[in-house]
Amino acid sequence: MNERPQAAKRGNVRPILWRGIRGRNLPVISKLAGQRNVALGRRTVLGLGAALTGSLALGAESAHSETSEMSPPADAPWSQSLGAGVVDRPYGTPAEFEAGVIRRNVPWLTAGTESSISFSPLQSLNGIITPNGLFFERYHAGRPDVDPAQHRLMIHGMVERPLLLTMQDIMRFPSVSRIHFIECPANGGMEWRSAQLNSLQFNHGMISCAEWTGVKLSTLLEEVGLKKEAKWAMVEGADGAHMNRSLPLEKCLDDCLIVYAQNGEALRPEQGYPLRLVVPGWEGNVSIKWLRRIKLGDKPWYSREETSKYTDLMPDGTSRGFTWLIDAKSVITFPCPEKPVSGPGLYEIRGLAWTGNGKVKRVDVSVDGGVNWQTAQLHEPVLSKALTRFTLPWRWDGKPALLESRVIDETGYVQPTIAQLRQQRGTNSVYHNNSIQTWQVKADGSVFDVQLG
Amino acid sequence: MFNWAEHRLLWGAIALFMTTASAAAAEPGHFGYGTTPTAAQIAGWDIDVRGDDGVGLPAGKGSVSQGESVFADQCAACHGTFGEGEGRFPKLAGGNGTLKDDRPEPTVGSYWPFAPTLFDYINRAMPMPTPHTLSSDDVYALTAYILNLNNIVPNDFVADRESLPKIKMPNHDSFVWTDPRPDTAAKPCMSACIDPGAVKITATAEGNGLTPKTTGPLDTMQPK
Numbered sequence: 141m142n143e144r145p146q147a148a149k150r151g152n153v154r155p156i157l158w159r160g161i162r163g164r165n166l167p168v169i170s171k172l173a174g175q176r177n178v179a180l181g182r183r184t185v186l187g188l189g190a191a192l193t194g195s196l197a198l199g200a201e202s203a204h205s206e207t208s209e210m211s212p213p214a215d216a217p218w219s220q221s222l223g224a225g226v227v228d229r230p231y232g233t234p235a236e237f238e239a240g241v242i243r244r245n246v247p248w249l250t251a252g253t254e255s256s257i258s259f260s261p262l263q264s265l266n267g268i269i270t271p272n273g274l275f276f277e278r279y280h281a282g283r284p285d286v287d288p289a290q291h292r293l294m295i296h297g298m299v300e301r302p303l304l305l306t307m308q309d310i311m312r313f314p315s316v317s318r319i320h321f322i323e324c325p326a327n328g329g330m331e332w333r334s335a336q337l338n339s340l341q342f343n344h345g346m347i348s349c350a351e352w353t354g355v356k357l358s359t360l361l362e363e364v365g366l367k368k369e370a371k372w373a374m375v376e377g378a379d380g381a382h383m384n385r386s387l388p389l390e391k392c393l394d395d396c397l398i399v400y401a402q403n404g405e406a407l408r409p410e411q412g413y414p415l416r417l418v419v420p421g422w423e424g425n426v427s428i429k430w431l432r433r434i435k436l437g438d439k440p441w442y443s444r445e446e447t448s449k450y451t452d453l454m455p456d457g458t459s460r461g462f463t464w465l466i467d468a469k470s471v472i473t474f475p476c477p478e479k480p481v482s483g484p485g486l487y488e489i490r491g492l493a494w495t496g497n498g499k500v501k502r503v504d505v506s507v508d509g510g511v512n513w514q515t516a517q518l519h520e521p522v523l524s525k526a527l528t529r530f531t532l533p534w535r536w537d538g539k540p541a542l543l544e545s546r547v548i549d550e551t552g553y554v555q556p557t558i559a560q561l562r563q564q565r566g567t568n569s570v571y572h573n574n575s576i577q578t579w580q581v582k583a584d585g586s587v588f589d590v591q592l593g
Numbered sequence: 594m595f596n597w598a599e600h601r602l603l604w605g606a607i608a609l610f611m612t613t614a615s616a617a618a619a620e621p622g623h624f625g626y627g628t629t630p631t632a633a634q635i636a637g638w639d640i641d642v643r644g645d646d647g648v649g650l651p652a653g654k655g656s657v658s659q660g661e662s663v664f665a666d667q668c669a670a671c672h673g674t675f676g677e678g679e680g681r682f683p684k685l686a687g688g689n690g691t692l693k694d695d696r697p698e699p700t701v702g703s704y705w706p707f708a709p710t711l712f713d714y715i716n717r718a719m720p721m722p723t724p725h726t727l728s729s730d731d732v733y734a735l736t737a738y739i740l741n742l743n744n745i746v747p748n749d750f751v752a753d754r755e756s757l758p759k760i761k762m763p764n765h766d767s768f769v770w771t772d773p774r775p776d777t778a779a780k781p782c783m784s785a786c787i788d789p790g791a792v793k794i795t796a797t798a799e800g801n802g803l804t805p806k807t808t809g810p811l812d813t814m815q816p817k
Contacts, residue, residue: 240808247805247814251671251681254721263807281724296635300621304630312626338798341807365621374641380724382717384641433638440770442644442707444714451768453699457692461770477798478807504781509792512784542792546781554779564776568697572774580794593795 238264243274246342249330254282255381257324259345262471262492263478268319268527270348272403277410278324278346278424280445281380286430288414291378293398297435300365307414311400313355313363318397318420319526321494323347323466325423325450325571331558333567335591340476343577343589347494349527350411352418354399357392360434370436374443375417378432385426386440387419391464395420395525398431421496421525422464423571425450455566466496468555469574470503470530470547481585484538489516493528495549500528502548507534509542509578509592510557516545541581542592558591640717640725644707647758653729654753657746660738663731667720676700676742686742689763702743706768708760712736712752 210216234241243258250256258277260270270276277283288307296302327346330336337343361373366389373392376384387396397418400407407413412429419426425445440446440462452460470493475481489507493500499522504513516530530545547555558575580590642649655663665674672678676685688698697703701711716732718724727735737752745760746752798804805812 242811244805244807244811246803247812248803261807281718281721294630294635294638296630296639302630302635303627304634305627309626313624335796335798336801336803338801338804339807342804363621363624363626376641380718380721382640382725384717435639435641437643439643439645441641441713442710443641444705444710444718447644447707447710447768448699448701448705448714453692453697455693458767458769459692459704459764460772461768463772463774465772465774467774502781504783508789511787511789511792513782513786542794546779548781553775554777554781556777556779560777560779580797589798590794591796593791593793 241274243277244341244345246330246337255280257326257346259341260348261341262345262347262473263340263476265473266490268349268492268521268523268529269403270350272350272405272408272411275348275350275402275408275411276324276346279379279381280383283409284379284430285409286378286414291414291430291432293415293432293434295360295364295434295436297374297437298367298370299361299436300367301363303360303364305360307400310355310398310415313359315353316356316397317351317353317401318395318418319349319351319521319523320418320420321347321349321466321525321527322418322424322427323469323494324425325463325466328573328575328577329570331575331589331591332562332569332573335589338477338589340471340473340478344471346424347492347527349494350402351404352397352399353401353404354397354415354418357396357398357417357434358394360398361392361436366436369438372437372440374433374435374437374441375426375428375431376433376435377412377428378430383425383428383445384441384443385428385446386443387426388440389436391419391422419464421466421498423450423466426464450571452565452569452571454569460569463572466494467572467574468495468497468500468547468549468553469493470500470545470555471577472505472543472545472579475543475581475587476579477587477589480587481536481581483585484536487534487536489532489534489543489545491516491530491545493518493530493545493547494526495547495551495553496525497549497551497553498524499550500530500547501550501552503528503530504546504548505530505532505534506544506546507541510544510576513546536581538583540583542590543579543581543587544576546576559593640713642709642713642716644710644713647709647754650709650712650754650757651729652754653733654751655730655732655734655737656751657734657737657741657748659730660734660736660741660752663727663734664738667727667731668735671721676739685739689743692764692767700743701739702745702763704764706762706765708736708740708745708762709757711739712757 241261241264245256245258260274260276291307293305324346328343331343371389373387374384375387376382399418400415402411407416415431416429417427417431452463470491472489472491474490481487489505493503503516505516506513514532516532519529522528555576561575578590578592580588671682672685678684685701688700688703691698691703712732715735733752737750740746741750805814
């Protein structure tokens with residue numbers, strides 16, 4: 141929330157969004173509240189505002205009857221008054237009715253919020269690009285607020301010509317823009333053992349996708365000149381964790397980007413301002429944020445974040461390390477627990493698919509728990525290592541249903557069920573759960589996170 | 594129109610041109626932006642220690658007993674006096690032999706494959722509120738103390754750039770450093786893929802009270 145400047149500059153951030161629902165900003169609600177009961181006090185107005193915002197975020201239907209005075213044949217107050225002028229909001233913010241569309245965390249998951257995760261509200265997003273303020277967060281030592289004038293990128297180690305670059309220097313290099321997802325490999329990690337979180341946001345929201353602009357890592361490595369012994373790169377952040385990972389040189393030279401822009405504007409502090417690495421298709425933690433150093437060497441570093449963490453414990457007690465690839469995965473984003481269906485009729489099942497292997501080739505959807513499947517429509521653009529949208533029309537007969545989606549990527553890899561994954565990896569591997577999500581639709585239209593045997 | 598020979602000649606010329614162009618771009622210093630970092634600049638940031646052989650370990654040393662007192666001051670509040678972990682903060686010791694259990698306890702002793710990684714991590718990331726502020730001697734001492742808590746080194750152990758790389762961690766041989774995926778081979782069956790009678794819900798998140806609210810203000814899940 142603190143990237144919404146209007147709220148932030150007033151100081152105490154958290155309550156502002158909700159207090160902001162009263163008064164001239166929302167004449168509808170004030171007026172409505174007044175009309176329902178002239179004796180309503182400010183507190184009641186507030187409560188109603190929150191309730192309304194919630195229901196609007198959920199799908200608006202239930203709110204329509206409440207606002208009939210604003211609907212045809214009436215002319216709404218906003219149609220009979222002068223709106224706010226330009227630069228009323230010099231940096232644009234979402235409509236206040238969308239105040240519930242925010243990153244959220246699971247408080248019991250981590251010791252504090254500084255080494256923790258927040259989840260993108262996929263249930264409220266449409267399209268393949270994640271708005272910058274809603275991109276999921278993962279910190280290992282909190283979010284540093286880096287001064288770009290003081291920030292440096294050092295490239296050294298097994299190179300011909302060590303280099304120290306300012307942000308201005310980096311921005312002079314030939315630039316490229318690419319659309320790629322970033323996913324934390326722990327996305328879905330709470331579901332290895334059982335269905336735990338009844339939510340699209342919390343089960344799948346550790347993925348986001350943006351257009352990244354910067355310089356190819358290969359350009360910088362050519363500029364410093366690699367010694368022939370160089371086989372690995374250690375990439376390190378300027379955060380308190382001095383977060384570091386090892387990357388094989390082939391990947392560095394293939395498609396890695398050093399970026400300073402995200403969806404057309406400077407990176408957000410949450411995403412590594414002023415400079416981050418993007419390693420397309422690989423687990424998010426290797427895309428080091430607040431990037432300050434790249435060191436070339438002949439072996440991997442075996443840092444804490446690639447030995448103690450981000451390794452996958454198997455049922456036989458062995459562990460897999462350097463499991464960088466994000467396997468193909470898909471999820472239905474409507475319907476979902478946050479967005480139930482409201483009575484029988486025609487719906488469009490919507491979802492997202494992605495793969496670290498390249499492009500999504502096909503997505504199939506089942507409404508009967510995987511007995512029968514239909515191929516969904518993929519929507520352009522279908523980009524390599526980017527989110528891809530799919531849809532399928534569905535006439536719901538009002539009977540209980542089990543919705544699933546299954547992606548096949550361009551290598552022919554087929555998204556597995558949780559049972560198939562458990563058969564290989566047990567339930568303690570934490571990371572890389574790319575299994576098929578099952579949503580149970582009950583006769584009343586409510587939707588639940590379930591697992592099938 | 595070109596005949597075939599001319600065609601090949603043309604493409605050959607284009608290929609030659611592209612090779613030349615990209616070779617020029619690949620020359621180190623082609624752009625010439627930035628500066629060469631001084632030895633002092635590199636030394637200030639060159640903190641990495643390699644896990645498997647300890648390359649990068651600095652001068653200095655620290656004993657188990659020194660580590661015990663640094664740990665009490667700097668670490669125990671979160672990790673507990675004996676590395677048992679307070680609240681949800683990581684447990685640093687114990688858990689040996691639990692990795693195949695239903696609830697494994699991965700700790701430095703039961704899980705970490707390399708001892709120098711411990712020095713590297715404490716040095717770069719700890720203590721959490723004031724990372725990278727301890728002296729090398731203190732980091733060595735903490736490394737010695739935590740290894741001793743895990744019964745990996747004796748009470749009189751002194752950690753330094755010579756001793757740490759020689760330690761073989763108990764779980765060292767359990768890591769596979771090449772990715773065996775894809776490890777599933779699902780088939781994209783389209784119809785009558787499974788017996789409809791066999792479709793059973795084995796787990797549901799409904800009503801288990803673990804899910805924060807996804808509407809309204811952030812849900813702290815604190816009891817009112």
